[in-house]
Amino acid sequence: MAALEGACRDIAMHAKAGCVLVEKSTVPCKTGQLIKDIMEAHRPGVVFPVLSNPEFLSEGTAIRDLMQPDRVVIGCESTISGHRAAAALANLYAAWVPRSRIAPIGIWSSELCKLAANAMLAQRISSINSISAICERTDADVGEIAKSIGLDPRIGPKFLKAGLGFGGSCFRKDIASLTYLAESLGLPEVAAYWQQVLTMNDFQRDRFARHVIATLNNSLRGKKVAILGYAFKKNTGDARESPALDVIRILLEEGPKSITIYDPLCSEADIKRELSVLERDYAVSMPDGPIEVVSDPYTACANSNAVLILTDWDMFKNGKPLTQSSKPVTIAETYDGATPTDVLHLTPRVERATINKPPTPPRTPKLSPLAPELNTRLLPEPPCPADCIVCRSSSSAGMSVETDTTTPIDWAHISKTVREPRWVFDGRGVLDARAMVGMGFRLETLGRASMY
Protein backbone atom coordinates (compact mmCIF):
# COMPACT_ATOMS: atom_id res chain seq x y z
CA MET A 1 0.00 0.00 0.00
CA ALA A 2 2.99 2.29 0.51
CA ALA A 3 3.75 1.93 -3.21
CA LEU A 4 0.14 2.73 -4.09
CA GLU A 5 0.21 5.76 -1.83
CA GLY A 6 3.44 6.97 -3.42
CA ALA A 7 2.10 6.49 -6.95
CA CYS A 8 -1.14 8.34 -6.11
CA ARG A 9 0.85 11.18 -4.54
CA ASP A 10 2.91 11.52 -7.73
CA ILE A 11 -0.22 11.50 -9.86
CA ALA A 12 -1.87 14.07 -7.59
CA MET A 13 1.15 16.36 -7.96
CA HIS A 14 1.17 16.28 -11.74
CA ALA A 15 -2.26 15.26 -13.10
CA LYS A 16 -4.75 17.65 -14.65
CA ALA A 17 -8.03 18.02 -12.78
CA GLY A 18 -10.51 15.38 -13.96
CA CYS A 19 -7.79 12.87 -14.90
CA VAL A 20 -9.28 9.35 -14.71
CA LEU A 21 -7.44 6.76 -12.57
CA VAL A 22 -7.96 3.14 -13.61
CA GLU A 23 -7.14 0.16 -11.38
CA LYS A 24 -5.95 -2.74 -13.57
CA SER A 25 -4.25 -4.91 -10.93
CA THR A 26 -6.21 -7.29 -8.75
CA VAL A 27 -6.77 -5.27 -5.59
CA PRO A 28 -8.42 -5.73 -2.20
CA CYS A 29 -12.05 -4.59 -2.30
CA LYS A 30 -12.38 -0.85 -1.51
CA THR A 31 -8.92 0.06 -2.82
CA GLY A 32 -10.68 2.56 -5.06
CA GLN A 33 -11.86 4.42 -1.96
CA LEU A 34 -8.29 4.49 -0.68
CA ILE A 35 -7.11 5.99 -3.96
CA LYS A 36 -9.84 8.64 -3.79
CA ASP A 37 -8.92 9.48 -0.19
CA ILE A 38 -5.21 9.84 -1.06
CA MET A 39 -6.02 12.05 -4.04
CA GLU A 40 -8.35 14.15 -1.91
CA ALA A 41 -5.64 14.60 0.73
CA HIS A 42 -3.18 15.92 -1.86
CA ARG A 43 -5.58 17.84 -4.12
CA PRO A 44 -8.57 18.75 -1.93
CA GLY A 45 -11.76 19.49 -3.83
CA VAL A 46 -10.44 18.31 -7.23
CA VAL A 47 -12.39 15.49 -8.89
CA PHE A 48 -10.32 12.48 -10.04
CA PRO A 49 -12.74 9.72 -11.06
CA VAL A 50 -11.49 6.24 -10.13
CA LEU A 51 -12.43 3.20 -12.21
CA SER A 52 -11.89 -0.49 -11.63
CA ASN A 53 -11.02 -2.41 -14.80
CA PRO A 54 -9.74 -5.83 -13.69
CA GLU A 55 -7.51 -7.86 -15.96
CA PHE A 56 -8.76 -11.37 -16.81
CA LEU A 57 -5.97 -12.59 -19.06
CA SER A 58 -4.36 -15.99 -18.52
CA GLU A 59 -0.68 -16.74 -18.97
CA GLY A 60 0.10 -18.31 -22.31
CA THR A 61 -2.92 -16.71 -23.97
CA ALA A 62 -2.42 -13.12 -22.83
CA ILE A 63 -2.44 -11.47 -26.25
CA ARG A 64 -5.48 -13.43 -27.42
CA ASP A 65 -7.30 -12.65 -24.16
CA LEU A 66 -6.55 -8.95 -24.66
CA MET A 67 -7.62 -8.98 -28.30
CA GLN A 68 -10.70 -11.13 -27.88
CA PRO A 69 -11.85 -10.82 -24.28
CA ASP A 70 -15.04 -12.61 -23.25
CA ARG A 71 -15.84 -9.57 -21.14
CA VAL A 72 -14.40 -6.21 -20.16
CA VAL A 73 -15.58 -5.16 -16.72
CA ILE A 74 -15.58 -1.44 -15.99
CA GLY A 75 -16.54 -0.47 -12.46
CA CYS A 76 -17.38 3.11 -11.62
CA GLU A 77 -18.91 5.11 -8.84
CA SER A 78 -22.53 6.05 -9.30
CA THR A 79 -21.83 9.74 -9.90
CA ILE A 80 -21.97 11.83 -13.08
CA SER A 81 -18.17 12.04 -13.24
CA GLY A 82 -17.89 8.29 -12.56
CA HIS A 83 -20.28 7.40 -15.38
CA ARG A 84 -18.55 9.80 -17.77
CA ALA A 85 -15.16 8.27 -16.97
CA ALA A 86 -16.56 4.76 -17.48
CA ALA A 87 -18.03 5.79 -20.85
CA ALA A 88 -14.65 7.19 -21.95
CA LEU A 89 -12.87 3.94 -21.06
CA ALA A 90 -15.61 1.91 -22.74
CA ASN A 91 -15.11 3.96 -25.92
CA LEU A 92 -11.44 3.10 -25.88
CA TYR A 93 -12.17 -0.64 -25.65
CA ALA A 94 -14.92 -0.35 -28.26
CA ALA A 95 -12.16 0.13 -30.85
CA TRP A 96 -11.78 -3.65 -30.83
CA VAL A 97 -14.26 -5.16 -28.37
CA PRO A 98 -17.98 -5.53 -29.19
CA ARG A 99 -20.07 -3.28 -26.93
CA SER A 100 -22.10 -6.28 -25.77
CA ARG A 101 -18.98 -7.60 -24.03
CA ILE A 102 -18.29 -4.41 -22.12
CA ALA A 103 -19.96 -4.65 -18.73
CA PRO A 104 -20.40 -1.44 -16.73
CA ILE A 105 -20.92 -2.23 -13.03
CA GLY A 106 -20.36 -0.63 -9.64
CA ILE A 107 -16.75 -0.07 -8.62
CA TRP A 108 -16.89 -2.28 -5.50
CA SER A 109 -18.57 -5.08 -7.46
CA SER A 110 -15.85 -4.75 -10.07
CA GLU A 111 -13.02 -5.03 -7.54
CA LEU A 112 -14.69 -8.02 -5.88
CA CYS A 113 -15.68 -9.77 -9.10
CA LYS A 114 -12.05 -10.36 -10.03
CA LEU A 115 -11.39 -12.11 -6.71
CA ALA A 116 -14.69 -13.99 -7.01
CA ALA A 117 -13.92 -15.16 -10.56
CA ASN A 118 -10.52 -16.56 -9.59
CA ALA A 119 -11.89 -18.09 -6.39
CA MET A 120 -14.69 -19.85 -8.30
CA LEU A 121 -12.25 -21.21 -10.91
CA ALA A 122 -9.90 -22.46 -8.20
CA GLN A 123 -12.83 -23.93 -6.31
CA ARG A 124 -13.80 -26.04 -9.32
CA ILE A 125 -10.27 -27.42 -9.47
CA SER A 126 -10.30 -28.26 -5.74
CA SER A 127 -13.75 -29.79 -6.08
CA ILE A 128 -12.72 -32.17 -8.85
CA ASN A 129 -9.49 -32.93 -7.01
CA SER A 130 -11.45 -33.91 -3.92
CA ILE A 131 -13.38 -36.33 -6.13
CA SER A 132 -10.08 -37.64 -7.53
CA ALA A 133 -9.04 -38.80 -4.05
CA ILE A 134 -12.31 -40.72 -3.74
CA CYS A 135 -11.80 -42.22 -7.21
CA GLU A 136 -8.45 -43.70 -6.27
CA ARG A 137 -10.10 -45.69 -3.49
CA THR A 138 -13.20 -46.78 -5.38
CA ASP A 139 -11.95 -47.83 -8.83
CA ALA A 140 -13.74 -44.84 -10.35
CA ASP A 141 -11.93 -42.66 -12.92
CA VAL A 142 -11.91 -38.91 -12.36
CA GLY A 143 -11.42 -38.23 -16.09
CA GLU A 144 -14.66 -40.07 -16.86
CA ILE A 145 -16.45 -38.24 -14.07
CA ALA A 146 -15.23 -34.82 -15.26
CA LYS A 147 -16.35 -35.66 -18.79
CA SER A 148 -19.80 -36.77 -17.75
CA ILE A 149 -20.55 -33.96 -15.31
CA GLY A 150 -19.11 -31.43 -17.78
CA LEU A 151 -21.82 -32.39 -20.26
CA ASP A 152 -24.37 -30.82 -17.93
CA PRO A 153 -24.62 -27.29 -19.36
CA ARG A 154 -25.19 -25.95 -15.85
CA ILE A 155 -21.72 -27.22 -14.92
CA GLY A 156 -19.79 -27.10 -18.22
CA PRO A 157 -16.50 -28.83 -19.09
CA LYS A 158 -13.87 -26.21 -18.23
CA PHE A 159 -11.61 -26.20 -15.18
CA LEU A 160 -12.47 -29.78 -14.29
CA LYS A 161 -9.07 -31.29 -14.99
CA ALA A 162 -7.93 -33.13 -11.90
CA GLY A 163 -4.27 -33.20 -11.01
CA LEU A 164 -1.72 -31.59 -8.75
CA GLY A 165 -3.93 -28.56 -8.25
CA PHE A 166 -3.60 -24.95 -9.26
CA GLY A 167 -0.35 -23.03 -9.30
CA GLY A 168 0.54 -19.67 -10.77
CA SER A 169 0.80 -16.23 -9.30
CA CYS A 170 -2.93 -15.48 -9.01
CA PHE A 171 -5.24 -18.11 -7.52
CA ARG A 172 -3.54 -18.63 -4.17
CA LYS A 173 -2.95 -14.94 -3.58
CA ASP A 174 -6.48 -13.99 -4.60
CA ILE A 175 -8.14 -16.60 -2.40
CA ALA A 176 -5.94 -15.46 0.48
CA SER A 177 -7.13 -11.93 -0.21
CA LEU A 178 -10.78 -13.05 -0.25
CA THR A 179 -10.30 -15.01 2.97
CA TYR A 180 -8.69 -12.03 4.67
CA LEU A 181 -11.52 -9.79 3.50
CA ALA A 182 -14.14 -12.18 4.87
CA GLU A 183 -12.33 -12.39 8.22
CA SER A 184 -11.97 -8.65 8.47
CA LEU A 185 -15.70 -8.29 7.78
CA GLY A 186 -16.51 -10.66 10.67
CA LEU A 187 -17.45 -13.57 8.41
CA PRO A 188 -15.34 -16.51 9.69
CA GLU A 189 -17.58 -19.14 8.06
CA VAL A 190 -17.05 -17.53 4.66
CA ALA A 191 -13.31 -17.31 5.28
CA ALA A 192 -13.17 -20.99 6.28
CA TYR A 193 -15.12 -21.98 3.16
CA TRP A 194 -12.57 -20.40 0.81
CA GLN A 195 -9.61 -21.49 2.94
CA GLN A 196 -10.69 -25.07 2.30
CA VAL A 197 -10.05 -24.56 -1.44
CA LEU A 198 -6.38 -23.92 -0.59
CA THR A 199 -6.28 -26.80 1.88
CA MET A 200 -7.53 -29.21 -0.78
CA ASN A 201 -4.92 -27.85 -3.21
CA ASP A 202 -2.10 -28.55 -0.74
CA PHE A 203 -3.55 -31.97 0.06
CA GLN A 204 -3.34 -32.99 -3.59
CA ARG A 205 0.43 -32.35 -3.90
CA ASP A 206 1.14 -33.78 -0.52
CA ARG A 207 -0.64 -37.07 -1.15
CA PHE A 208 0.87 -37.36 -4.66
CA ALA A 209 4.43 -36.96 -3.37
CA ARG A 210 3.85 -39.29 -0.43
CA HIS A 211 2.37 -41.89 -2.74
CA VAL A 212 5.53 -41.77 -4.87
CA ILE A 213 7.65 -42.35 -1.78
CA ALA A 214 5.42 -45.13 -0.48
CA THR A 215 5.49 -46.87 -3.85
CA LEU A 216 9.29 -46.73 -3.94
CA ASN A 217 9.42 -48.80 -0.74
CA ASN A 218 9.21 -45.75 1.54
CA SER A 219 12.72 -44.63 0.76
CA LEU A 220 14.42 -42.54 -1.89
CA ARG A 221 17.95 -43.22 -0.60
CA GLY A 222 20.22 -44.01 -3.54
CA LYS A 223 17.37 -43.42 -6.02
CA LYS A 224 16.98 -41.10 -8.96
CA VAL A 225 13.69 -39.29 -9.59
CA ALA A 226 13.05 -37.69 -12.99
CA ILE A 227 10.66 -34.75 -13.17
CA LEU A 228 9.05 -33.86 -16.47
CA GLY A 229 7.63 -30.34 -16.34
CA TYR A 230 8.24 -27.54 -13.88
CA ALA A 231 6.00 -24.72 -15.21
CA PHE A 232 2.76 -24.20 -13.27
CA LYS A 233 0.85 -25.07 -16.45
CA LYS A 234 1.60 -25.85 -20.08
CA ASN A 235 2.43 -23.23 -22.71
CA THR A 236 4.18 -20.93 -20.26
CA GLY A 237 7.72 -20.70 -18.97
CA ASP A 238 6.51 -19.27 -15.65
CA ALA A 239 8.06 -21.21 -12.78
CA ARG A 240 6.43 -19.17 -9.99
CA GLU A 241 4.06 -20.92 -7.57
CA SER A 242 4.46 -24.24 -9.35
CA PRO A 243 3.02 -27.40 -7.79
CA ALA A 244 6.43 -28.92 -8.58
CA LEU A 245 8.02 -26.98 -5.72
CA ASP A 246 5.72 -28.61 -3.13
CA VAL A 247 6.29 -32.07 -4.59
CA ILE A 248 10.07 -31.60 -4.61
CA ARG A 249 10.04 -30.30 -1.02
CA ILE A 250 8.47 -33.55 0.15
CA LEU A 251 10.76 -35.75 -1.98
CA LEU A 252 13.83 -34.03 -0.52
CA GLU A 253 12.77 -35.16 2.97
CA GLU A 254 13.64 -38.70 1.87
CA GLY A 255 17.18 -37.90 0.73
CA PRO A 256 17.07 -38.99 -2.94
CA LYS A 257 20.37 -39.53 -4.73
CA SER A 258 19.24 -37.23 -7.53
CA ILE A 259 16.24 -35.32 -8.85
CA THR A 260 16.57 -34.40 -12.52
CA ILE A 261 14.21 -31.76 -13.88
CA TYR A 262 13.30 -31.12 -17.50
CA ASP A 263 10.91 -28.40 -18.69
CA PRO A 264 10.74 -27.21 -22.31
CA LEU A 265 10.30 -23.52 -21.50
CA CYS A 266 11.27 -22.77 -17.89
CA SER A 267 14.85 -21.56 -17.75
CA GLU A 268 17.33 -23.27 -15.47
CA ALA A 269 17.88 -19.97 -13.68
CA ASP A 270 14.16 -19.53 -12.95
CA ILE A 271 13.77 -23.07 -11.67
CA LYS A 272 16.81 -22.75 -9.44
CA ARG A 273 15.63 -19.41 -8.12
CA GLU A 274 12.28 -20.96 -7.16
CA LEU A 275 13.97 -23.96 -5.56
CA SER A 276 16.31 -21.74 -3.54
CA VAL A 277 13.56 -21.30 -0.89
CA LEU A 278 14.23 -24.93 0.05
CA GLU A 279 17.87 -24.16 0.83
CA ARG A 280 16.91 -23.25 4.39
CA ASP A 281 16.47 -26.98 5.06
CA TYR A 282 18.46 -28.83 2.38
CA ALA A 283 21.36 -28.56 0.03
CA VAL A 284 19.37 -28.27 -3.17
CA SER A 285 21.27 -27.99 -6.45
CA MET A 286 24.20 -30.11 -7.56
CA PRO A 287 27.04 -30.49 -6.65
CA ASP A 288 26.05 -30.04 -2.98
CA GLY A 289 22.43 -31.11 -3.37
CA PRO A 290 20.65 -33.72 -5.51
CA ILE A 291 18.84 -31.45 -8.00
CA GLU A 292 19.92 -30.95 -11.58
CA VAL A 293 18.07 -29.12 -14.35
CA VAL A 294 18.67 -30.67 -17.77
CA SER A 295 17.79 -29.64 -21.29
CA ASP A 296 16.25 -32.82 -22.67
CA PRO A 297 13.71 -35.30 -21.33
CA TYR A 298 15.78 -38.38 -22.19
CA THR A 299 18.72 -37.30 -20.05
CA ALA A 300 16.26 -36.54 -17.27
CA CYS A 301 14.69 -40.00 -17.38
CA ALA A 302 17.76 -42.18 -18.04
CA ASN A 303 18.49 -44.55 -15.14
CA SER A 304 15.68 -43.12 -13.05
CA ASN A 305 13.72 -45.15 -10.54
CA ALA A 306 10.60 -43.07 -11.14
CA VAL A 307 9.41 -40.53 -13.71
CA LEU A 308 7.01 -37.86 -12.42
CA ILE A 309 4.89 -35.71 -14.74
CA LEU A 310 4.21 -32.41 -13.03
CA THR A 311 3.12 -30.14 -15.92
CA ASP A 312 0.47 -30.94 -18.52
CA TRP A 313 2.71 -30.22 -21.53
CA ASP A 314 1.26 -31.81 -24.69
CA MET A 315 4.69 -33.23 -25.50
CA PHE A 316 4.47 -35.57 -22.49
CA LYS A 317 1.35 -37.25 -23.83
CA ASN A 318 1.65 -40.70 -25.32
CA GLY A 319 -1.54 -40.46 -27.35
CA LYS A 320 -1.82 -40.25 -31.11
CA PRO A 321 1.03 -38.46 -32.88
CA LEU A 322 0.16 -34.91 -33.91
CA THR A 323 -1.42 -34.57 -37.33
CA GLN A 324 -0.19 -32.04 -39.86
CA SER A 325 -3.04 -29.68 -39.00
CA SER A 326 -2.27 -29.61 -35.28
CA LYS A 327 1.25 -28.35 -35.83
CA PRO A 328 3.55 -27.89 -32.87
CA VAL A 329 3.36 -24.61 -30.99
CA THR A 330 6.67 -22.88 -30.52
CA ILE A 331 7.43 -20.15 -28.06
CA ALA A 332 7.52 -17.68 -30.92
CA GLU A 333 4.00 -18.67 -31.86
CA THR A 334 2.56 -18.54 -28.36
CA TYR A 335 3.46 -14.86 -28.62
CA ASP A 336 1.42 -14.24 -31.74
CA GLY A 337 3.29 -11.16 -32.85
CA ALA A 338 0.25 -8.88 -32.80
CA THR A 339 0.12 -6.14 -30.21
CA PRO A 340 -2.66 -3.89 -28.98
CA THR A 341 -1.19 -1.18 -31.17
CA ASP A 342 -1.55 -3.47 -34.21
CA VAL A 343 -5.18 -3.91 -33.30
CA LEU A 344 -5.67 -0.18 -33.20
CA HIS A 345 -4.14 0.07 -36.70
CA LEU A 346 -1.02 1.77 -35.45
CA THR A 347 2.43 0.78 -36.61
CA PRO A 348 4.53 -0.41 -33.66
CA ARG A 349 7.49 1.94 -33.60
CA VAL A 350 9.89 -0.46 -31.93
CA GLU A 351 10.33 -3.85 -33.56
CA ARG A 352 10.84 -6.85 -31.33
CA ALA A 353 14.10 -8.05 -32.75
CA THR A 354 13.77 -11.43 -31.05
CA ILE A 355 10.56 -12.45 -32.79
CA ASN A 356 11.98 -13.90 -35.93
CA LYS A 357 8.83 -14.19 -37.98
CA PRO A 358 6.96 -12.02 -40.46
CA PRO A 359 4.40 -9.64 -38.96
CA THR A 360 1.02 -11.25 -38.33
CA PRO A 361 -1.96 -9.35 -39.65
CA PRO A 362 -4.43 -8.21 -36.98
CA ARG A 363 -6.80 -11.06 -36.12
CA THR A 364 -9.82 -9.02 -35.13
CA PRO A 365 -11.86 -8.05 -38.19
CA LYS A 366 -13.59 -4.73 -38.85
CA LEU A 367 -11.53 -2.52 -36.59
CA SER A 368 -12.26 1.12 -36.21
CA PRO A 369 -9.30 3.43 -36.63
CA LEU A 370 -8.13 5.11 -33.46
CA ALA A 371 -9.13 8.69 -32.88
CA PRO A 372 -6.19 10.93 -33.98
CA GLU A 373 -5.87 12.57 -30.57
CA LEU A 374 -5.43 9.15 -28.92
CA ASN A 375 -2.88 8.13 -31.54
CA THR A 376 -0.56 10.94 -30.52
CA ARG A 377 -0.88 9.99 -26.85
CA LEU A 378 0.37 6.41 -27.32
CA LEU A 379 4.09 6.26 -26.70
CA PRO A 380 6.55 3.88 -28.38
CA GLU A 381 6.96 0.53 -26.65
CA PRO A 382 9.89 0.63 -24.22
CA PRO A 383 12.68 -1.89 -24.77
CA CYS A 384 12.14 -5.31 -23.20
CA PRO A 385 13.38 -5.73 -19.61
CA ALA A 386 16.61 -7.64 -19.04
CA ASP A 387 14.69 -10.76 -17.93
CA CYS A 388 12.12 -10.76 -20.78
CA ILE A 389 11.18 -14.39 -21.44
CA VAL A 390 11.08 -14.01 -25.22
CA CYS A 391 14.54 -12.44 -25.38
CA ARG A 392 15.94 -14.80 -22.79
CA SER A 393 14.60 -17.82 -24.58
CA SER A 394 16.53 -16.94 -27.71
CA SER A 395 19.80 -16.75 -25.87
CA SER A 396 19.86 -19.20 -22.96
CA ALA A 397 21.09 -22.74 -23.37
CA GLY A 398 18.45 -25.41 -23.74
CA MET A 399 15.78 -22.95 -24.82
CA SER A 400 15.32 -21.25 -28.12
CA VAL A 401 12.66 -19.28 -29.88
CA GLU A 402 12.08 -22.45 -31.88
CA THR A 403 11.60 -24.64 -28.78
CA ASP A 404 9.04 -27.19 -29.87
CA THR A 405 6.67 -28.00 -27.04
CA THR A 406 4.25 -30.41 -28.66
CA THR A 407 6.15 -33.10 -30.56
CA PRO A 408 5.49 -36.08 -28.30
CA ILE A 409 8.44 -37.51 -26.43
CA ASP A 410 9.41 -41.07 -27.29
CA TRP A 411 8.13 -43.12 -24.36
CA ALA A 412 9.21 -46.36 -26.02
CA HIS A 413 12.78 -45.10 -25.92
CA ILE A 414 12.42 -43.97 -22.32
CA SER A 415 11.10 -47.40 -21.34
CA LYS A 416 14.47 -48.85 -22.34
CA THR A 417 16.52 -46.43 -20.25
CA VAL A 418 14.65 -46.27 -16.93
CA ARG A 419 15.22 -48.71 -14.10
CA GLU A 420 12.90 -51.64 -13.42
CA PRO A 421 10.07 -51.74 -12.55
CA ARG A 422 9.70 -48.56 -14.67
CA TRP A 423 7.50 -46.43 -12.44
CA VAL A 424 5.75 -43.43 -13.97
CA PHE A 425 3.59 -41.14 -11.79
CA ASP A 426 1.26 -38.96 -13.80
CA GLY A 427 0.28 -35.92 -11.74
CA ARG A 428 -1.59 -34.28 -14.59
CA GLY A 429 -3.60 -37.07 -16.17
CA VAL A 430 -1.91 -36.71 -19.55
CA LEU A 431 -0.97 -40.33 -20.23
CA ASP A 432 -2.94 -43.11 -21.81
CA ALA A 433 -2.65 -45.90 -19.24
CA ARG A 434 -3.12 -48.84 -21.56
CA ALA A 435 -0.41 -47.70 -23.97
CA MET A 436 2.02 -47.05 -21.11
CA VAL A 437 1.44 -50.47 -19.58
CA GLY A 438 1.87 -51.94 -23.06
CA MET A 439 5.36 -50.43 -23.14
CA GLY A 440 6.22 -52.08 -19.85
CA PHE A 441 5.70 -49.11 -17.52
CA ARG A 442 3.95 -49.22 -14.19
CA LEU A 443 1.72 -46.18 -14.19
CA GLU A 444 0.09 -44.39 -11.28
CA THR A 445 -2.28 -41.55 -12.11
CA LEU A 446 -3.94 -39.05 -9.79
CA GLY A 447 -7.65 -39.77 -9.76
CA ARG A 448 -7.48 -43.36 -10.97
CA ALA A 449 -7.32 -46.57 -9.07
CA SER A 450 -3.87 -48.06 -8.82
CA MET A 451 -3.19 -50.89 -11.25
CA TYR A 452 -0.64 -52.56 -8.98
Ligand SMILES: NC(=O)c1ccc[n+]([C@@H]2O[C@H](COP(=O)([O-])OP(=O)(O)OC[C@H]3O[C@@H](n4cnc5c(N)ncnc54)[C@H](O)[C@@H]3O)[C@@H](O)[C@H]2O)c1
Ligand atom coordinates in the same frame (compact mmCIF):
# COMPACT_ATOMS: atom_id res chain seq x y z
N1 LIG B 1 0.00 -12.60 -14.39
C1 LIG B 1 -1.24 -12.68 -14.84
O1 LIG B 1 -1.56 -13.56 -15.66
C2 LIG B 1 -2.29 -11.73 -14.36
C3 LIG B 1 -3.55 -11.76 -14.95
C4 LIG B 1 -4.54 -10.89 -14.50
C5 LIG B 1 -4.28 -10.02 -13.46
N2 LIG B 1 -3.05 -10.01 -12.90
C6 LIG B 1 -2.82 -9.06 -11.80
O2 LIG B 1 -1.92 -8.06 -12.27
C7 LIG B 1 -1.11 -7.62 -11.17
C8 LIG B 1 0.34 -7.76 -11.54
O3 LIG B 1 0.58 -9.14 -11.82
P1 LIG B 1 1.86 -9.61 -12.62
O4 LIG B 1 1.72 -11.05 -12.92
O5 LIG B 1 2.10 -8.65 -13.75
O6 LIG B 1 2.98 -9.43 -11.51
P2 LIG B 1 4.54 -9.29 -11.72
O7 LIG B 1 5.13 -9.71 -10.43
O8 LIG B 1 4.97 -9.97 -12.98
O9 LIG B 1 4.74 -7.74 -11.98
C9 LIG B 1 4.58 -6.82 -10.92
C10 LIG B 1 5.39 -5.58 -11.26
O10 LIG B 1 5.23 -4.64 -10.19
C11 LIG B 1 6.50 -4.17 -9.82
N3 LIG B 1 6.45 -3.82 -8.40
C12 LIG B 1 6.30 -4.66 -7.38
N4 LIG B 1 6.32 -3.99 -6.22
C13 LIG B 1 6.47 -2.68 -6.53
C14 LIG B 1 6.57 -1.50 -5.78
N5 LIG B 1 6.50 -1.53 -4.44
N6 LIG B 1 6.70 -0.32 -6.43
C15 LIG B 1 6.75 -0.29 -7.78
N7 LIG B 1 6.68 -1.38 -8.55
C16 LIG B 1 6.54 -2.57 -7.93
C17 LIG B 1 7.46 -5.30 -10.09
O11 LIG B 1 8.78 -4.84 -10.27
C18 LIG B 1 6.87 -5.89 -11.39
O12 LIG B 1 7.38 -5.24 -12.52
C19 LIG B 1 -1.53 -8.46 -9.96
O13 LIG B 1 -2.48 -7.75 -9.22
C20 LIG B 1 -2.17 -9.67 -10.61
O14 LIG B 1 -3.09 -10.30 -9.77
C21 LIG B 1 -2.04 -10.83 -13.33
Ligand SMILES: O=c1ccn([C@@H]2O[C@H](COP(=O)(O)OP(=O)(O)O[C@H]3O[C@H](CO)[C@@H](O)[C@H](O)[C@H]3O)[C@@H](O)[C@H]2O)c(=O)[nH]1
Ligand atom coordinates in the same frame (compact mmCIF):
# COMPACT_ATOMS: atom_id res chain seq x y z
O1 LIG C 1 -8.98 -27.75 -15.06
C1 LIG C 1 -7.96 -27.19 -14.64
C2 LIG C 1 -7.58 -25.88 -15.04
C3 LIG C 1 -6.42 -25.33 -14.51
N1 LIG C 1 -5.66 -26.02 -13.62
C4 LIG C 1 -4.46 -25.40 -13.05
O2 LIG C 1 -4.82 -24.14 -12.51
C5 LIG C 1 -3.74 -23.24 -12.58
C6 LIG C 1 -4.17 -21.92 -13.19
O3 LIG C 1 -4.50 -22.09 -14.54
P1 LIG C 1 -5.05 -20.88 -15.43
O4 LIG C 1 -6.26 -20.33 -14.77
O5 LIG C 1 -5.20 -21.39 -16.80
O6 LIG C 1 -3.81 -19.89 -15.37
P2 LIG C 1 -3.54 -18.37 -14.97
O7 LIG C 1 -2.68 -17.81 -16.03
O8 LIG C 1 -3.06 -18.35 -13.55
O9 LIG C 1 -4.94 -17.58 -15.08
C7 LIG C 1 -5.80 -17.37 -13.96
O10 LIG C 1 -5.36 -16.26 -13.19
C8 LIG C 1 -5.31 -15.01 -13.94
C9 LIG C 1 -4.73 -13.97 -12.99
O11 LIG C 1 -5.66 -13.48 -12.07
C10 LIG C 1 -6.73 -14.68 -14.39
O12 LIG C 1 -6.73 -13.45 -15.09
C11 LIG C 1 -7.25 -15.82 -15.28
O13 LIG C 1 -8.60 -15.53 -15.69
C12 LIG C 1 -7.21 -17.11 -14.49
O14 LIG C 1 -7.62 -18.20 -15.31
C13 LIG C 1 -2.65 -23.96 -13.38
O15 LIG C 1 -1.70 -24.48 -12.48
C14 LIG C 1 -3.39 -25.09 -14.07
O16 LIG C 1 -2.57 -26.20 -14.32
C15 LIG C 1 -6.03 -27.29 -13.22
O17 LIG C 1 -5.37 -27.91 -12.39
N2 LIG C 1 -7.18 -27.83 -13.73
